[in-house]
Amino acid sequence: MSDHEQVTGVGAYVVVFLALMVLTSLTVGAAFVDLGPFNDVVALAIAFTKATLVVLIFMHVRHASRLTKITVVAGFLWLLILFGITLTDYFSRGFLG
Amino acid sequence: MSAEPTGRTHYLNADYGVKSWLLTIDHKRIAILYLISITVFFALGGLMAVLMRLELATPVGDMVQPDTYNRLFTMHGVLMVFFFLLPSIPAVLGNFLLPLMIGAKDLAFPKINLASWYIYSIGGLFTLWSMLHGGVDTGWTFYTPFSTAFSNTYVISTAVGVFITGFSSILTGLNFIVTIHRMRAPGLTWFRLPLFVWAHYATSLVMVLGTPVLAITIFLLGLERLFHIGIFDPALGGDPVLFQPMGWVYSHPAVYILVLPSMGVVSEIVTAFSRKRIFGYKFVAYASVAIAVLGFLVWGHHMFVSSQSPYAGVIFSFLSMLVAVPSAIKVFNWTATLYEGSISWDTPMLYALGFIGLFTIGGLTGVMLATLGIDIHVHDTYFVVAHFHYIMVGGALMGYLGGMHFWWPKITGRMYPIFWSKLSALVIFIGFNLTFLPQFLLGYLGMPRRYHAYPEDFQVLNVMSSAGASILGIGYLIPLVYFIWSMRYGKRAEDNPWDAFGLEWETSSPPPTHNFLETPTVSLEAYDYADREEKRRAAEVSASGAVEPG
Numbered sequence: 001m002s003d004h005e006q007v008t009g010v011g012a013y014v015v016v017f018l019a020l021m022v023l024t025s026l027t028v029g030a031a032f033v034d035l036g037p038f039n040d041v042v043a044l045a046i047a048f049t050k051a052t053l054v055v056l057i058f059m060h061v062r063h064a065s066r067l068t069k070i071t072v073v074a075g076f077l078w079l080l081i082l083f084g085i086t087l088t089d090y091f092s093r094g095f096l097g
Numbered sequence: 098m099s100a101e102p103t104g105r106t107h108y109l110n111a112d113y114g115v116k117s118w119l120l121t122i123d124h125k126r127i128a129i130l131y132l133i134s135i136t137v138f139f140a141l142g143g144l145m146a147v148l149m150r151l152e153l154a155t156p157v158g159d160m161v162q163p164d165t166y167n168r169l170f171t172m173h174g175v176l177m178v179f180f181f182l183l184p185s186i187p188a189v190l191g192n193f194l195l196p197l198m199i200g201a202k203d204l205a206f207p208k209i210n211l212a213s214w215y216i217y218s219i220g221g222l223f224t225l226w227s228m229l230h231g232g233v234d235t236g237w238t239f240y241t242p243f244s245t246a247f248s249n250t251y252v253i254s255t256a257v258g259v260f261i262t263g264f265s266s267i268l269t270g271l272n273f274i275v276t277i278h279r280m281r282a283p284g285l286t287w288f289r290l291p292l293f294v295w296a297h298y299a300t301s302l303v304m305v306l307g308t309p310v311l312a313i314t315i316f317l318l319g320l321e322r323l324f325h326i327g328i329f330d331p332a333l334g335g336d337p338v339l340f341q342p343m344g345w346v347y348s349h350p351a352v353y354i355l356v357l358p359s360m361g362v363v364s365e366i367v368t369a370f371s372r373k374r375i376f377g378y379k380f381v382a383y384a385s386v387a388i389a390v391l392g393f394l395v396w397g398h399h400m401f402v403s404s405q406s407p408y409a410g411v412i413f414s415f416l417s418m419l420v421a422v423p424s425a426i427k428v429f430n431w432t433a434t435l436y437e438g439s440i441s442w443d444t445p446m447l448y449a450l451g452f453i454g455l456f457t458i459g460g461l462t463g464v465m466l467a468t469l470g471i472d473i474h475v476h477d478t479y480f481v482v483a484h485f486h487y488i489m490v491g492g493a494l495m496g497y498l499g500g501m502h503f504w505w506p507k508i509t510g511r512m513y514p515i516f517w518s519k520l521s522a523l524v525i526f527i528g529f530n531l532t533f534l535p536q537f538l539l540g541y542l543g544m545p546r547r548y549h550a551y552p553e554d555f556q557v558l559n560v561m562s563s564a565g566a567s568i569l570g571i572g573y574l575i576p577l578v579y580f581i582w583s584m585r586y587g588k589r590a591e592d593n594p595w596d597a598f599g600l601e602w603e604t605s606s607p608p609p610t611h612n613f614l615e616t617p618t619v620s621l622e623a624y625d626y627a628d629r630e631e632k633r634r635a636a637e638v639s640a641s642g643a644v645e646p647g
Binding site: 078081082085086088089090092093095096 | 342393394397405406407408409412413416
């Protein structure tokens, strides 16, 4: 870590920790409500928010250099591409009957 | 290698004895250790190929048993891919040249560099042990369910060898990435880097990101074979086809680990022997990165006929053809560099031109194979064998030999015999084409790969191929002999025998242990031969002006 990076205060960690706990309870709570296919969407949206908080605050990416930021974004984009083209196979296997 | 009579100390005579080599952390000495090791594996892999081609000279299986033949082609593939081609240019030429080219004293992590050679050697010993105990017969790809449930050969010990060796590749890649980011000489910006360095940067990304997938795949294979944990075997609840995307997510990018460094070598040679700045520097640099990235998205083209959805096949077909774009950019830019260049036909240039021609054939047949209809017709035939040998041997190996001939004076401080080296380039080019062109025809006519016997109709083409392989074998022996000969008897090389551009040519041949007596500063663009000439002339004028009175 270079010298000019800002240091995140303890307060921010506590807030994020509480936010993660609240979001976890929300996930559990949402599981008991029948939203049809949207149950998955809600659960994934909450998970995405939690992961973003962890990456930005706990993993210090918010104050990291632009090179680190671009590496993180590229990593997620890459995962998306790999999932995407794997699913082209998975979803279209039944098309021919 | 004998000591210099002038008494100049360099990395070869700085220290003597086995210990000074086995415990060295000098990147140049580690490169030599790699050179010796990969040459041994190349010779063994080549021997397997000779035995195969001898068997295939007649239609009936009359020399080796079918099982032996299966082991021959498997061990040939395993040795050549994992123990020769993958480390060839990066671990030998890359190790030797990267610090020299960027004006650094060594790689970022010299001890990790030495560790990578030991890891490679341990992996190699596992594989050699398996070979001596009877080898393995699964094909170099270790396809399941054969490798997990049916093969009764040394699958695990060979796989462990490959698994271990993978880590040496990861460490080399990591070392290169950090070195290129952190240790460039003052003035050496990213777009002044030699294209050899760009190619190695792209290669290192593939090594670091792709090789762990190979490790995971082999690990899962071992779990199932040893402990019957159901991953690939349907009887245990697994999926046998799962192995293929996992294997090819590494193994296809691995092809680019082989060929990208070779492209870097060709960029250096083509500019040096055309006396010109490369045409479209940035395009060639970015093309390396594009090939590395796209290489990860094409695994499905190995699965067109193995239960992958045809719709996914269409997407993978398209993605595979995309790889042809950056590859073609490189070929066109090398050709454009030659245009109006001041070309000299030295040995490295002969190899580089051979590379361009053979790689183009390999690449274009790759586009044919990426086409769904053609692939279904020629799948698992000799057409595929010929295609990937044009890439791996015609491409990667020609580049390696071109690079060895280009930098040999720098590595050893000695010149090799010109006549014999040009002859070897010619013999290899002819032998290679005679071996593999007939295989395209055989494959198109329907001869499947991996059989030790075939119908009589195919004999003429097979005999041509076997004859070519003999010529090719002689072609490889010639450089081996004169390289070894030159270390003692070769003419002493100048610091820059080709008058080439680049920091590695500015230090002495062979270089001192810490490469440069003073850290160099870079003020010119890469391959700026015209500007260098101008500066030289200006320096001559001012030097002659200085002695004039007045």
